[in-house]
Amino acid sequence: MTSFNAGRLALEMRRVTKHFGATCALDDVDFSLRKGEIQALLGENGAGKSTLVKIISGALKSDRGEMTLDGRPYHPSDPLAGRQSGVSMIYQELNLAPHLTVEENIMLGREVHAGGFLKRREVRKKIRDTLEFLHHPEIGCDVPVRQLSLGARQIVEISRAIMDKARILVMDEPTSSLTKEDTERLFQVIRKLKTEGVSIIYISHFLEEVQDVAETYTVLRDGRNVGTGSMAETTLEEIIQLMIGKKITDLFPRVDHERGEAILSVKDLKGVQMSEPVSFDLHRGEILGLAGLIGSGRTETLRAIFGLDAAEGGLVDVGGVKVLKGRPWLMIENSLGLLSEDRQGEGLALSRSLADNITLSRFSPYKKFGFLSVKKRTQAAAQWINALKIKAQGPYQTVASLSGGNQQKAALARLLHQDADVLLLDEPTRGIDVMSKSQIYEWMSRLAAAGKGILFVSSYFPELLGVCDRIAVFFRGQIVDVRAAGDWRDESLMAASTTGKA
Amino acid sequence: MKRKTKLQAFINLLAPFLGLILVIAIFSSMPDVQSRFLRIANLKSVATQSVIVALGALGMTLVIIGGGIDLSAASNIALSSVITAYAINAGLPPLLGILLGVLTGGLIGFMNGVLITELRLVPFIITLGMMGIARGLAKWIANNQKIDAPLSWVNDLMAKSPRPSWLLLAPGVWLMIVFAVAMAVLLRYTVFGRHVFAIGSNEATARLCGVRTKRAKVIIYALSGLFCGLSGVMEFSRLTVGDPTVAVGLELDIIAAVVIGGGSLIGGEGSILGSMIGVFIMAFLRNGCTMMGWPNYIQEIIIGVIIVAAVSLDQIRHRRAA
Amino acid sequence: MKRKTKLQAFINLLAPFLGLILVIAIFSSMPDVQSRFLRIANLKSVATQSVIVALGALGMTLVIIGGGIDLSAASNIALSSVITAYAINAGLPPLLGILLGVLTGGLIGFMNGVLITELRLVPFIITLGMMGIARGLAKWIANNQKIDAPLSWVNDLMAKSPRPSWLLLAPGVWLMIVFAVAMAVLLRYTVFGRHVFAIGSNEATARLCGVRTKRAKVIIYALSGLFCGLSGVMEFSRLTVGDPTVAVGLELDIIAAVVIGGGSLIGGEGSILGSMIGVFIMAFLRNGCTMMGWPNYIQEIIIGVIIVAAVSLDQIRHRRAA
Amino acid sequence: GGKDQAAAAGEAKVFTIAVIPKGMTHEFWKAIHAGAAQAAKELGVNIIWKGPQKEDDRAQQITVVEDVISRGVAGVVLAPLDDRALVRPVQEAMREKIPVVIIDSGLQGKDYLSFVATDNYQGGVLAAKRMGDLLQGQGRIFMIRYQEGSASTAERERGFLETVTKEFPGLKLLVKDQYAGSTTETAYQLAENLLGRFPDVEGIFCPNESSTFGTLRALQESQLAGKVKFVGFDSSPKLVQALRDGHLHGLILQNPVKMGYLGVSYMVQYLRGQKIPERVDTGVYLATKENMDTPEIRALLSPDLSILD
Ligand SMILES: Nc1ncnc2c1ncn2[C@@H]1O[C@H](COP(=O)(O)OP(=O)(O)OP(=O)(O)O)[C@@H](O)[C@H]1O
Ligand SMILES: Nc1ncnc2c1ncn2[C@@H]1O[C@H](COP(=O)(O)OP(=O)(O)OP(=O)(O)O)[C@@H](O)[C@H]1O
């Protein structure tokens, strides 16, 4: 209790309420943050975390309620006002201008200038130092951000936030595309900032991570603050119970599945940027994990298999059908399905409804004489919304207005609805809460049991270890080792992905 | 929940009509033209005047929902009308002339689609280029003149008082109605229609979900071209000559109609009903302003204001609905 | 790495010129006009002819990089030229006339910006509406006629053979050069320029990063309007009359120039140098075709083809670079 | 200066003469082209026929004049879109020793050799007189205007308007400030809408071919053709047919073939050192159903364009 109450209040929110149309995202929430405190903000998907921090940063305005910053009333009219008051934020959905370079993105809105003219030389060194500090010197200052992989983009975003000498730093799932190593690095930074008196709000669905870095926590459920306390005095189980209102027994539920014949075999596939060709087989009833660091080539491999990006050469054999130069529609006809790691940019048609998105890759059940039955389609969509517990008003709601995790679930629902034999999953649990994650693992297990093959890319080793049958490790665009999941440990996975040596 | 969406659906349905109702109400209450404005004869002529823009707007709606734009529409209309006139003038049977006109339109649209997908260029540029090319071709074929084709039944398609008088409206108006319904069904109740929305909303997603985006886009532009071709035939029918200079700048009217009707130039949004309402808003505005005898510049200003107002209304409605 | 980017920068620099060089090379090799095409006098007249489109393109580049579009540019030019003529005709000193013309342009642009940001409507619609409004106003003010203002030094601004002959080029051409350099500097070396790129690339991001997007957009459109105003003054200077019907459809030429020069209608890309090259490609094409005495329809077709070709070239270059 | 130089070059050199119309797609300009081509053929010179890219765009016509100057031609025959705006380019041509003959519409100043044109005002007067005769001085009429900023049609409109007010006070103008716009379709719509408002109109005047044809179509569609007295301007095959059918009751005709012919031949005569007149009126004529088959009027109604093929 002592440490929990110590220190001056940095930020206080009282009875903050926020509605989006009929949805109540925040309902009379109280929240406080002390100077130099690292506080975790936890909750299920759609609990209102992002909404709360967006109100703090000025990106959203609350309907009702008061906020004080350092004891003074604080009502930012826009993000600029928030920043000027010393609040800096990493948004859940990456917040970068694709045409601008890394440097330009990092300095956006805080350009150093003399009389309106840019002074570039001074900031450059600082940016280099920061990137180096985060152990990513390979990210060039002059590279347009659209050429970076998702993980690298997240690093850029983090660099921006920590360069912005803020008093309050808000991080909304900063590590969703990061590897363990990068996460560790980030925690070092966070701890250093704490010693400098910066208060930090940290949102994440990786609860062990949270336990590691945060001192206190606040849990939101259905837009209400259901508990606040000191991290050291609680257990994970208690937090999970607060989040979902019940106990969770098994994080990695497993349905027994048998490995069958090969259903996808990849031979000498070489993506444009990969250093070496890749070969592997995926069998029916198997979950094959792909581990690796940022930019190690896992995404590129999946995309090349699916025909989204051109490959320099190689062969993809799906259930006996050889596809050399894949086109995505051909792959779907051959019962392959892919979940993109970039749900906003590629995975979802944001301006369309849930029903449209979920059924987009398979219309056949609703077709009669070439015409679609709108009713049947809506019903089917509603079933998936229930099955995956997507928090939404109904099948007609546009995907853009869902919370980050629920969007991810919608993308997953689409793939499940497609009913493919081979599933290529690229970071499928990005931004998904613990409870739903375990549900997704169960789905995967069940699909494998039904004789499907699953390729599972993840940067989160525990889930790979908990779910997969075999795990392959990528290093600089090639597979360095494949072993049964039981033969890997957290440390050995880490070693293989960082050094490339098994 | 269910009722809410029904109510909202009703509002969504009514709201675009509001602009139209407003325009009609304004002119019907003007003492000068009151008695004349809502007469059947006037409504008939507004309907007939709308056919050309409406047919163009049917295709343009598809294109705009798919996230594209077709600046060549008006030139295409002119080219098709010239081709029809040329063919009929050369002694071909009128039906063949019509077919050639429509196919010419389709061909130009098809080329738009192929160039856009193969060169991977923004539609704005390809269709801007095609705008010049089609107009140039039209003038070339017509030898910089009007083509005086002999009168035939083709010219009755747009007759305000149709030949079998039980038709009530010009055959062209019926064609417009039939095609509008067909397109609305296509967009809403077919896989292709859903694909068009998906492509417009996020092309990468559509590709990922197995939509053959290239093929779909070629079909979209070709269809749009066919409608322009048909519109060109109607233009010829109306004018009785093939005039290569006709419809200059009409592409902006067509686009405006679609956008007034709720089409989003970012793609993924729009409806046939909305576009048709957009067409009629503009047609009634022109008709009413002329009847009032207002100078053309006032008319130009008013139409500009209405375009902005109609779209703002729509925007506000959307924002409230969200 | 360093060398690679330098080489690439060089290619990037040269590539847009390629189109221009090609066009010039073609006409310089035509036996009919060979000897005349590259004469100083002809280059001077091409330069003078380009001023109006070029000034419009300076503002349009800004707008397009910022992810917008300005369809009212051409009407705005006409309105500003009418206002200048009106003011001078009413006996105001020429300088004041110029000022009023430029400010009128700026005001229209400012209104565009305010409406776009306040009504949160797509620029296409607002500027389409404004296109009608400005044109209508121009006709109204000019009373549907042209305004014959007394000749003054204003009309020397666009004289092909400038008064103090050491100027070599018309003062208008010098103005164009000075403003082009200023705008290039603004875009590349100032915070505002950086923000324009950011807004065009991802407006939400720009806002979240603390860019005052609304204010920036209003400034963008107002600046674009000011350039249209200046362009209108030049138009008046060239015509010696204020003509409300001038420059119809010129907005598409202006936009085409920007896009040929590498501007992306999705925003976030474009350059002043590129746009100026685009302007000159079109100007030399027109000039060459006229000198060759080719019929207009051929010219229209060729320009259409060149627009597509130039942009494809640019696209291919980009793809190779990526 | 140019005269001596040209004369020195003598018959050995084939002159190239630029003929610059206001637009290229109206029948009227076709006829001018035919006249010019006829003269060129007879006199053994070349012509470049080149109008502004966009019909009726002043700025682009200036560009065309500048470009043909750059190209270097022996002379320019120009139908100026504006009596003021084209003054400077014409002066520039003179400075480059390229003589200019003006056709169709006037140009301020005196920097040209000769002016060959119709008296447009007179055309309007003729139309008004015909209208007065047809309606016996009593009735409700429209005058539909062509387009904003077009000088020659504005003259015709002025001629018509002034004559009506002066000589036919019994004619009531229901509409006099509506513009048909540049294309047939826009004219058609305007006329249709006007007829919807004033179905009891008794007479209509249109000042050029496209507005006449558009209005004719609207009348035909409303079953009013023949009932409403209709006077138009300029000719095209459809209008000739309408005259024959009694749908048109008068067409004011110019003589564009002669205009083109004289424009080029005066230019050549000047270049060959001969003297040429300063002002030539090519005349306006009234075509009616009665006189349309006289050889003189027939030649004007359906000019022989075969030379262009
Ligand atoms: N723009 C919007 N329009 C409508 N509803 C919205 C909007 N933004 C958020 N919501 C709703 O508000 C609720 C809270 O969303 P929020 O994004 O705060 O959740 P979250 O806790 O961040 O979830 P996640 O862990 O999935 O990111 C959700 O039900 C969501 O659907
Ligand atoms: N920091 C970077 N700078 C430039 N390019 C990068 C960077 N990181 C990744 N890339 C590009 O991405 C390609 C492969 O990345 P890919 O997305 O396939 O990796 P991944 O293993 O899926 O990692 P991630 O977790 O980032 O998605 C690389 O070959 C490289 O071209």
Ligand SMILES: [Mg+2]
């Ligand atoms: Mg969130």
Ligand SMILES: [Mg+2]
């Ligand atoms: Mg990846």
